[in-house]
Amino acid sequence: xxxxxxQNDMTDKAAAKLKSDGWTMVDTTGFLHLVGPLWQRVxxxxxxxxxxxxxxxxxxxxxxxxxxxMTFADRTCGMTARYVSGRPTLATVQLDTHFVDxxxxxxxxxxxxxxVRSTRSLIFVTTEVNxxxxxxxMASGVFKILKNET
Numbered sequence: 001x002x003x004x005x006x007q008n009d010m011t012d013k014a015a016a017k018l019k020s021d022g023w024t025m026v027d028t029t030g031f032l033h034l035v036g037p038l039w040q041r042v043x044x045x046x047x048x049x050x051x052x053x054x055x056x057x058x059x060x061x062x063x064x065x066x067x068x069x070m071t072f073a074d075r076t077c078g079m080t081a082r083y084v085s086g087r088p089t090l091a092t093v094q095l096d097t098h099f100v101d102x103x104x105x106x107x108x109x110x111x112x113x114x115x116v117r118s119t120r121s122l123i124f125v126t127t128e129v130n131x132x133x134x135x136x137x138m139a140s141g142v143f144k145i146l147k148n149e150t
Contacts, residue, residue: 014052014108023050026079035071040079046112047083049076053107053131064103064136072111073097073127073139080113081123081143090123094142100135107131121145 015037023039026049032038035057039050051072059065074095082090103109113127122142129137 011052011054014106018050018052018108032071032075035068035075038072038075046114047076047080049079049111049113051109051111053103053105053109055105058105062105064105064107064109066097066099069099069103069109069129069137070095070097070139072109073129073137074141076111077113077125077127077139077141078143080115080127081125081141084115084118085123085145087145087148089146089148090143091146092141093122093144096140098138100138101131103129103131103136107136109136116140 018039021041023041026036026038026040028036028038036051041048049072053064053068057064057068074092077095078090078092082088109129109131111127111129113125116124116126118124122144124140124142126140128135129139
């Protein structure tokens with residue numbers, strides 16, 4: 001119980017810091033609701049995303065699970081592709097991920113995706129996931145613009 005209370009205090013402090021720095025929580029459902037909360041803000045017309053690494057994100061070594069890092073990179077790149085395309089529905093067709101360093105529980109993970117190229121049907125996006133001044137993950141994805149379902 002004490003460890004859980006400490007975890008909640010750490011998460012609450014991180015959330016308060018994010019709010020004071022202009023971040024707002026992203027409304028999520030389904031799987032991403034289980035992963036989050038996910039945060040976003042726009043700085044100099046660039047979208048940025050944040051996620052607080054919580055105890056629920058740990059692997060067997062007590063570090064941030066690689067699948068969480070991939071999910072975060074995929075989601076943030078996809079949200080940026082959706083924003084840039086102006087289209088509501090996209091699908092990830094490829095995501096290349098390079099694990100550079102270990103994320104630690106308590107880290108505030110930041111992703112600042114950048115569109116590399118956009119065509120009529122595909123959007124190419126890259127991001128780094130950082131914890132402070134440490135690069136944790138480098139990822140690049142290709143997102144397919146889907147036809148609107150009626």
